[in-house]
Structures are given as C-alpha cells and as structure tokens.
Amino acid sequence: MKWFSFVIAAIVAGIVYMLIMEREAVFRFAGIEPAAETVIDGAETPETDADTPKDEVRRVSVVVTTSRAQVIDSAVVLRGRTEAVRQVTVMAETTGAVTSEPLRKGAMVEAGQLLCEIDIGTLAAQLSETRARLASARAGLPVSEARVTEAEALLTEAEINNRAATKLIEGGYASESRVASTRASVSSAKANVESARSGLEAATSIVEAAAAAVALTEKEMERTTIEAPFAGLLETDTAELGTLLSAGAPCATVIQLDPMKLVGFVPETQVEKVEPGAQARARLVSGTELTGAVTFLSRSADPLTRTFRVEIEVPNPGLLIRDGQTADIAIAASGEPAHLLPASALTLDDHGTLGIRHAAEGETGPEAAFLPVLFLRDTPEGIYVAGLPDEVEVIVVGQEYVTDGVPLELTYRADEVSQ
Template identity: 45%
Template sequence: MRLVPVLMALAVCVGLWFWIVPANGQQVAAVDAPAAGADPRGEAPAVKVVAFRSQAQDVRNAIVLRGRTEAHRLVEVKAETAGLVVSDPLRAGAHVQAGDLLCRLDSGSREAQLAEAQAKLGQAEADAEAADTLAQRGLTAENTAKARRAALEAARAAARAIQLDIERLEIDAPFSGVLETDSAEIGSLVRTGDVCATIISLSPIEIVGFVPESEVDELSVGMPAHARLVDGRTISGEVAFVSRSADQTTRTFRVEIEAPNPDQGVRDGMTAEILIPVASDQAHLAPQSALTLDDSGVLGVRTVAEGEGGAPEARFEPAEILREDEDGIWLTGLPAEVAIIYVGQEFVADGRALDVTWKDWDGAQ
C-alpha cells in the first residue's frame, strides 16, 4: 500500500519537469533576441540639440564696484572772532567765487582798541629809542634798554593782534563753489567757531568705491574709469587715489576717481556703479542657459566635437565666467573656436551622438 503514494509523487515531479524547462528556454530566447527597432550594433540613437559656432574675441576685462559720488570740497566756514552779523545773508544754492564776502561782523570797539594800541606802540618806540641812546652813552644800564625794547615788541604784538581781529570781521569764501546752507542772518550773534556758511565744490566730482583685496593690485593711479549713475548718466575720469590701508571691518581698499563736472550737475552722495577697465582677455559670448555641470561638479559647457567617422558627438569643456552683461555671459578657458550647445545640453554626455541644428547666436534672444 505504501508503493502507490511513492509512484504518484514520482509522476507529479516528472510532469513539473516537462512543464518548467521548456518555458525557461523560451524566456531565455526572448531575452537574447534584439528588440524590434533597436540598433543591431547596440548604439543609442542621436540626440537632437541646437548649437552655434563661436569665435573667441578680445574682451576688455573690468573691475566693477558699487560706490557713491562725493564733493571735491565741502567746508563749514567758521568765524575766527565774535560779533554781530551786519551783512545781508546769501541764500543756499548761490554760486560764489573764492574771496567773495559771506559774512561781515560789526567791529564794535575794535577801532578804538586799535587806536589805543597804536598810541602805546608809539610811546614804546620812543622809550626804546631813548633807552638805547642813553645806554650807548653809558648813562643808563643795558638791562633798562633791553626792557624798553621788550616793551616795544609787546606793544607791536598787541597792535597787530587787534589789526588781525579787525581783518577777521569779514569772512570770505575760501574757494569757488555753491552754498549748501544760508549764510548767517543779519543781526545774529556769531561767536568764535560758529558756522557762517557751508560751501561745497562739485567740480571736479569724486566717485568713491571700495575694491576687494584680491583685485586691488590691478589698480593704479591714472587708470581710466567710468561710472554710471542711478539716473542713467555716465561720467568718465581717472583713478586719483588707491588706499594703502584696508578697512578693518570689510578688508576692502578705498578707491577715488576724479571726473570733470563743469556744470556741477552731478550731486554729492549719488549712488554709482564704477567700472575700471583692466587687462583684456580672449572670451566667448554665450547665453547663460548654456552653462552646465559635469559629473564632478565642474562648471562648463557642452560642445559639438567630431567623433569617429566625422559624426558629431558631445564633449564637455570646462569654462570660467569672465563677466556678465545684458547680452549674455563672457566665458574663458575654451578653445579659440568652439561649437556651443545651448538647447538640449542637459540630455547628453561625453561621446553621445548628436543630431545638430545650427543657429546663429550673437546676443540675448
């Protein structure tokens, strides 16, 4: 009775063997057979891209800074003596020339003081002359003559001090410019050190910026420079000063550019973008969209290269950004002649066959 189950198990195993082995053979054959429509040589189909041919150009490199305009001179003209203002005030915005009167102060009792000092000076001169004569004759001591001469010098100094004080009653413009504030009002009391008027000179105008330490060695006094103001105006001048000491906080160096401003139309404190041309480089102009990264994260572009048999294929070329402008980006580190892919570059790798559509590209589109 035990033989029957054994025979039945054997029959089931034989049946399963005949059912599984032929199926596996068909699957292996299906895997080994080439797919319908595939390249029998195993090559991937060409990828469609858009590219343009570029020739390297001489590009004037430049250092670009953010800065501001500053007055060539700005001075608070202060009184050197005290007194009441007796002149009519000049209003803010008035143009003045060097030496023009800004404020006149009342002389008060200074004329009387000067007359007294001059009288004392005359007496001292007579005393000194008489003492010298007597000393020469031996009728008085030499020390007496020296004391009289000392008194004479003191009288001269006193008279001169009063004369200088009278001259300071008229406060003049130290240079040509424009009044930034009204001059002192008539009848107001001005003390020593009080401001009579603020005068500003905007011709020439100075544009001040701060250059990083990595670029400061490229600058020197006398280099041409350009600035674009917030209102769109452009002015040109030259570098007048490059600081030798860095700002302790920002580690940048102050740069001053001097530019003509004959009509004084450029004001003090305007924001400006400063461009200072430096050495030129060979570069390619390309759209920003052409930039990509390779597998190691290096920045560059995909280009069209000649593969086996002359067929176009993709090739990665590392590049560096020289600068950006309105038309695109300028790239260095590429061959003098190169075909840059700017549509479809993200879908190809080195050596991938390409189906290239050529288009001209010469600026932002």
C-alpha cells in the same frame, strides 16, 4: 444596494484579469493577431536588426560655432556714491553779532566772497590804542640807542687813558694812584655801557610788545569777516542778520561740485587689479554716464568690511551731478583671455554649475561634453566668459537636449559672436 456594488466590482476584476493574464486568448476570441513581444536583454525585436553594424549609432544633430579666445579689458565692478570734492562748514573765530545780510542756500559764491560779517565792537578803539603805544615805543628807541653809543665812546676813552697811565708808570713818569684812577674809570664806563644796552633791550622789548598787540588786534578785526574759502555752492543759508555768533559757531556750509568724486570700496580679492590713474566708467541711477580716472586708492583696509576706499574724479561742469547719488562703477583692469558667446549658449549641469556644452572628440566621433565657465561681462553683442580653452566648438543650438557622452552630428554656422 450593496450587493449591486459587489457584482460590479467582480465583473471589473474579471475583465482586468482576462486582459492581463489571458490577453492572447481574448485577442484570438476577438479576431485580433497579438503583436510580437519585445524581448529585453539584447534579444531580437521587430524594431532592431541583429545584423546592424555596431559603429552605426544614432547621433543627435546640433548646431555648433567655433569660438576663439580674445584678450579683453576686464573691469572691477563696484557700487559706490558721488561725493563733493570739497565740503567745509565755515565757522566764526570770534564772538559778536552778525551785521551782514544773509545769503540763501543754493547760491554760487566765489573764493574770498563775504559770507558773514560780525560787529567789530571796541576793536577799532583797541587798535588805535595799540598803534599809539607802538609809536611811543618806537620814538624812545633812538634815545636808548644814543645812550649806548655814548657809553661805548666813554668806555673807549677810559681804556685809552688806562693804557697810557700803565705805560707811564712803567717808565717812572706816573704814580700808582693815577693808574688806579684810570682803571676805576674803565670799570665805571663798562658798567654804563651795560646799563645803556639794558635800556636799549628794554626799549626794543616794548616796541615788539606794542607791535604784537597791534598785530593781534588787527587779526581779531580780520576775524569779524568770514569769507568763502573756495568757489562753490552754498549748501546752507548764511547766519541771519543779528544772530550772535560765538567762536566755533557755524556761518555757512560751502561745497565744491566741479570736479566730482566717485567713492567706492574695492574688496581685497580685487584690490591688486586697481591702480591710480586707471580709467573708470560709472552709471548713476538716473542713467547718466560718467568717465574719469582713479585718483586715490587706500593702503589701509576698513577694519569691519576689509575693503579699500577708491576715489575717482569726474568732471561736472554743469553741476548736474549731486552729492550722495548712487553709482555703479567699473574700473578698467589688465586684460585677460575670454570668449564672446551668445547668452543662449549657457546651460547648467546636474549640480547647478554654469557652463557650456561643446563638441569633444570621442572614440566614435564628436560627442557632447560640459565645460564650466566664469561670467565676466554682459554686452549687447553677447557675454564674455573665461575658463575655456583657446579654441572650442560651442553648441549653440540643441545643448539642452544632450548630455555628456552623447554622440553628435555637427552643423556649423557663421555666428556673429564667433572670433
């Protein structure tokens, strides 16, 4: 059967040859008039006319809208999280067994409310003892003060006698032995005054030491009651009844959720746009919308990410916002000119650059041209872009069917996003 395949191949080759190389002869044999050939390189063809005016070029019809720039409030967009404005783990400052019933996590507590009470042990007896010592020391203090007063009076009397004896000896009415005796009395009186004053200082020291012991014991007794430092929510149970707490052991964790903080990290390229007091909006992953103001902007960058911590305070009266939720944050910044355009007007050039095509003035009339844009914000009314002239005729229909330099036939329309 191989010879049959060769025959078929030869017949097909002959037919192809006749259709390509002898096409006119085949058409005449079949009674068909061949069409006039189209000549390339500017020769006349049945479809063109050499007398057609040069300026009558074929234009592509597109729809354009005139867009004018407007100043909008730009925003710094961040991904952040919620964070309790206060969170503290209250710890024991003394050692002892817990004698109070525990409070369960989730309970609301007020500032100063008792969280944990520790057994005072022998502190009450120690306090009574130190108070008794203080009372005894204070009782001896007037005696020491009286001794000082008496010694000072004797010193004054001795000094008076010494001055009198000195004047008498100058007039020859007293002997030198009497003067020596009065001087000795003055020295002795001074010594007694110093001794009395030393006794008074010792008594005062004893009183101060006793008062310090009382204060220390009272402070130690105060440490047996652990109270909430501020109004908030218990994040953990308080220590169980009978638990032995040592100094530094946790009693409970209290958090304050109203107001709530939003924490984000601003890149160094946008940190100049953020200022304390700037308004901010946020959306939680649950869809909850939040508004607040910037309360803190770090002056020191994170050494690893080169970002700056920013905190925003938002109200949370119903405690619906939880600590640690993810939030998309937008912080208002100074305004900048932008165009509001329909999203369908955006296109890409051959290099993948995002932009729009607009009607530019050419030699023979309007022609298509590409302009790159910077995307700013997406809104229900359209998208805000920057990088365009103050006024530009944007192609909103047909931009995908033209390239740079293509002549255009413009049709204007009233567009709801034109400004």
